[in-house]
Amino acid sequence: MQPGNATTIVDCSGVGAGGITRVLSELVRYWPAGGPLRIVASPPGWEPPADRAVETEVVSRQEHGRVGTIAGATEQLRRVTGRYPDARVLSLSPSLAIRGSRLPVTTIVHDLAFKLWPHNLSASVKQYRRLSYGTAIGRSQQLICVSARTRHDLLGIYDVPYSKTAVWHPGSDLSVVPGALPPDVAAVREAGWRYLLVAGHAAHKGVEIAIDAVAELPGYVLVVLTGGDPVEEFRRVAAQSPAGPRVLFLDRVSDAEYAATLTGAAAFLMPSHFEGYGLPAAEALRLGTPTVISPDPALLEATGGAAVRMDSWTPEAMVRALRQVESGQLPVASAELGGRSWREATEHLVALLADAPAQSAHQGG
Structure with missing residues (x-):
């Protein structure tokens, strides 16, 4: 199957308000048209960008707090991965819900702040993140880190095999032109x-x-x-x-x-x-x-x-x-200020998913 023709099931159960929701929107905007997206546990109020090219279905939304969201997403992943046995699963952030997937999962890891900067985190939040990261590391066929720094932290703290990881930088162009100031x-x-x-x-x-x-x-x-x-x-x-x-x-x-x-x-x-x-x-x-x-x-x-x-x-x-x-004594600018476009970043992510190491599927627990 060509990389752009596979159904991709996107788990958003670990996505809260903020930057990762932005990642979701831009990936959907620039995802290649050939392979449909199935969005599980989309963030509250989120809608797929109108200018997307890919067929997109919101299978379920986050509801009933963290516990309800994880329970619902676990069940939805079990169902949807059973319905699309040739699909691939992308989790946008570590989540307990991937236990429900009948297919191998690729998880994006944004940081390990709960380990390296745990200040002001409640005991319950730290416990949840320990469980969700442990689940993601144990159940994912591939862990995609948003920086070499995050990859370094992941390898050092969790002793993950290097071959199981990759680095993927997000895009940095904005999808809107500047409007009026607030x-x-x-x-x-x-x-x-x-x-x-x-x-x-x-x-x-x-x-x-x-x-x-x-x-x-x-x-x-x-x-x-x-x-x-x-x-x-x-x-x-x-x-x-x-x-x-x-x-x-x-x-x-x-x-x-x-x-x-x-x-x-x-x-x-x-x-x-x-x-x-x-x-x-x-x-x-x-x-x-x-x-x-x-x-x-x-x-x-x-x-x-x-x-x-x-x-x-x-x-x-x-x-x-x-x-x-x-x-005015600014550093010598890099060849492309602020990194790459979201289109380039999305193409790279699709290629990483296509190249994910083969591994037998985990049955949901």
């Missing part, structure tokens, strides 16, 4: 301020470093992307900082607003303590926005040496990096 950001610009933009939807994003740095940079407003779920610790730090009046927490924005906000920033900041890849930094560079990253190795990998890299996880290091941006 009203709060437009007001900042109309008042004559420049703004710095920072990813801030999770506790490991290092926003506290950016807030402390902006206290030393009176010419800027700091705009924090929260994805509609702000981290309370970042709000507390802002409230206690002399820069607090110059910190703006954005609610969820549309794709077009996100593109506009990235494009209009004086610089995009990603001072993360830990990343599996760092897609927003790659997206910012692709739009031509100067980008500052922490010393995290995955961020260096994602940005291809084109971002200004902090020399430590400190506000002083961020101030130095921003002074470098202001002076």
